[in-house]
Amino acid sequence: MLKIEDLNKFFGGIKAVDGCSFEIKEKTITALIGPNGSGKTTIFNLISGILRPDSGKIMLGGKDITDKSIEDISNLGISRLFQQTRLFNNLTVRENLLLALDNEDTKFWSVFVLRASADKKNKFEKKIQEMLELVGLEEFADKLARDLSYGQKRLIELSRAILNPHNFLMLDEPVSGVAPRLREKIKEILIGLKEKGETILLIEHDMNFAFKISDDVIVLEKGRVIAEGKPDEIKNNPRVLEAYLGN
Ligand SMILES: Nc1ncnc2c1ncn2[C@@H]1O[C@H](COP(=O)(O)OP(=O)(O)OP(=O)(O)O)[C@@H](O)[C@H]1O
Ligand SMILES: [Mg+2]
The missing domain is CATH 3.40.50.300 (P-loop containing nucleotide triphosphate hydrolases)
Structure with missing residues (x-):
């Protein structure tokens, strides 16, 4: 490989x-x-x-x-988890994960500015939900990344690396x-x-x-x-x- x-x-x-x-x-x-x-x-x-x-x-x-x-x-x-934390602290957990799923800037903004199709958004939502369940952080989806503990941040970063195609x-x-x-x-x-x-x-x-x-x-x-x-x-x-x- x-x-x-x-x-x-x-x-x-x-x-x-x-x-x-x-x-x-x-x-x-x-x-x-x-x-x-x-x-x-x-x-x-x-x-x-x-x-x-x-x-x-x-x-x-x-x-x-x-x-x-x-x-x-x-x-x-190639998807990578960095040694140092790289979450967007002022975004929510869900938004951080969304960014990983759709990592080109243009696509990112199209998601946030609501130009993405409802279909695509639903698909993303489903993947994010599954990932949060896998790491056991469903209830943190709408918390800001900055409010997570170090271990939780690490799990979300790992989730980002995994979600990133x-x-x-x-x-x-x-x-x-x-x-x-x-x-x-x-x-x-x-x-x-x-x-x-x-x-x-x-x-x-x-x-x-x-x-x-x-x-x-x-x-x-x-x-x-x-x-x-x-x-x-x-x-x-x-x-x-x-x-x-x-x-
Ligand atoms: N950008 C850089 N400029 C100068 N020296 C560097 C740079 N990056 C790494 N080094 C040096 O290269 C060597 C290897 O560093 P590296 O970060 O790859 O080690 P590591 O095995 O990941 O260590 P750790 O387990 O502490 O994370 C070290 O001596 C480090 O100081
Ligand atoms: Mg190192």
Whole structure:
């Protein structure tokens, strides 16, 4: 589904991504893990076109997307949850979700200025309702995003990434700062999506969460892939333990 070949990205003297190659298989959940500053978010930024690599290649479904724009890449079907919160605080939960469903500005305004057909609006409403039920936040639909708790905001952001039409989902720390009960919920939602045929790449600091949810794990350290494999193999890999525990 996604293939990265010898990817490099330098920031001045820092090798944020240093000769990374890996492949993400279709209909799997892959966890990208590694200590702080190991290059995980930079790889996401390179894949989604926010940053340009210094060298290397990124292929999505057989198509070279290395030099494509953010818009082109998003139109090719990559949806992303950012590490930092990006909700529109002064819009309601429902409006935030509506924006994700119909993410071109022109379409967005056509929905709000009531030029969209009643049919289309009903379709959107239904999808939003289903999504809110999935994350258990139906009663918050008309609350302003700014009034939600951090964990609730995270769920709404995750909902936005899921609603955004896509065939490849990238999530940067979906459960960071989220309470244990909600983590379980997010895990179930993501596994449910995979069972429906979705392909997910997620960055995760909580190793237990990463091992429980993923089919494959890729471990980064200082911009390099130091291990790759099934959760059970990674769990017992001395090189990985060393990177995490620093001994
Ligand atoms: N825009 C930038 N300009 C300069 N340096 C950057 C920039 N973005 C990232 N870096 C550096 O590149 C390295 C990798 O950062 P990155 O954010 O990819 O790490 P990460 O694995 O996502 O870390 P964390 O787990 O803390 O989120 C770090 O040393 C970081 O300081
Ligand atoms: Mg990061």
